[in-house]
Amino acid sequence: MKRRRLLLVTLVLGLLIGTTSTGLVMAQSTSDSYVKKFNVKAFRFGYSPEVLVVNQGDIVVITVESQDAVHGFYIEEYEVRQDSILPGTPQTVSFVADKVGMFRIHCSTICGSLHPFMMGQLIVQPSIRFIGSALGISGLTVAFFAYVWMRSEPKEESRKEEDNKK
Ligand SMILES: [Cu+2]
Numbered sequence: 001m002k003r004r005r006l007l008l009v010t011l012v013l014g015l016l017i018g019t020t021s022t023g024l025v026m027a028q029s030t031s032d033s034y035v036k037k038f039n040v041k042a043f044r045f046g047y048s049p050e051v052l053v054v055n056q057g058d059i060v061v062i063t064v065e066s067q068d069a070v071h072g073f074y075i076e077e078y079e080v081r082q083d084s085i086l087p088g089t090p091q092t093v094s095f096v097a098d099k100v101g102m103f104r105i106h107c108s109t110i111c112g113s114l115h116p117f118m119m120g121q122l123i124v125q126p127s128i129r130f131i132g133s134a135l136g137i138s139g140l141t142v143a144f145f146a147y148v149w150m151r152s153e154p155k156e157e158s159r160k161e162e163d164n165k166k
Contacts, residue, residue, distance in 0.1 A: 003153070004150065004153055007146045007149055007150045007153070008146075008150065010142060010143070010146040011143050011146035011147050011150065012143075013139075013142075013143075014139045014140065014141075014142035014143030014144075014146060015139070015140070015143040016139070017135060017136075017138075017139035018135075018136050018137070018138075018139030018140035018141075018142075018143055019136075019139075019140075021132045021133075021135040021136040021139060022132070022133075022136035022140070034055065034057075034058045034059070035058070035059045035061060036054045036055075036058045036059070036060050036061070036097075037061045037062075037063075038052055038060070038061070038062045038063070039063050039065065040052070040062055040063065040064045040065070040073070040120070041064075041065055041066075041067050042064055042065065042066045042067065042071035042073065042085060042107070042118075043066070043067040043068055043071075044068050044069055044111060044112050044114070044118070045107075045111070045112065045114040045115065045117055045118040046118055046119070046120070047064075047073075047105060047118070047119075047120035049120075050120050050121065051120065051121045051122075051123060052105075052120070052121070052122045052123070053123045053125065054097045054122070054123070054124055054125070055097070055124070055125050055126075055127055055128055056097055056098065056099075056100050056124055056125065056126055056127040057096070057097065057098065057127050058096070058097045058124075059094065059095075059096055059097075060094060060095055060096070060097050060122075061092060061093075061094045062092065062093050062094070063090050063091070063092045064082060064085050064090060064091050064092075064093070065085070065087075065090040066085045066086060066087040066088075066089075067087065068087060069087070069111045069112060070084055070085065070086055070087075070109050070111060071085050071107050071109055071111050071118070072084065072085060072106070072107045072108030072109035072111075073085065073091070073093060073105065073107070073108065074105065074106045074107070074108035075095075075103050075104070075105050075106075075122055076103075076104070076106070077099060077101075077103045078095050078097075078099070078103065078122075080093050080095050081093075081108055082108075083108050083109050084109050085109070097122075097124045099124060100124050100125065100126050101123075101124055102121060102122070102123050102124075103121070103122040103123075103124070104119055104120075104121060104122075105119060105120035105121060105122055106118070106119060107119070
């Protein structure tokens with residue numbers, strides 16, 4: 001009986017995790033891709049915010065505004081580059097974050113003595129959609145096996161009962 005209860009809990013939990021994550025994935029898929037917009041301030045010698053976090057698949061739109069000198073904005077791995085950003089003239093770059101990882105943002109216009117140290121960071125997290133689908137599938141699979149197992153249980157019990165009768 002204890003095992004049956006355990007299986008029932010597994011079945012319910014599996015169904016719950018499976019359906020909620022599948023639901024989340026479907027809700028997210030309707031908006032297809034997220035557009036992540038950032039307003040970044042460039043100054044001697046850094047960026048604010050310093051770290052930009054997005055999810056894989058997001059469309060990233062970054063507007064860079066210089067606070068003092070002429071700066072640049074360069075993410076090598078994404079081939080995103082905007083040179084000569086003048087104070088008072090914000091420039092916008094955009095790209096699709098298709099690579100997961102941490103990427104360095106460099107200033108690409110020499111702006112002073114500490115120019116080589118003017119850096120920021122772009123973090124592209126793995127897609128929630130992917131994790132959600134994996135969770136959804138495994139949750140439903142666990143629930144399915146728990147259900148199959150549970151259905152086979154009573155037969156054994158009744159068999160035992162029959163044996164006892166004999
Ligand atoms: Cu600079």
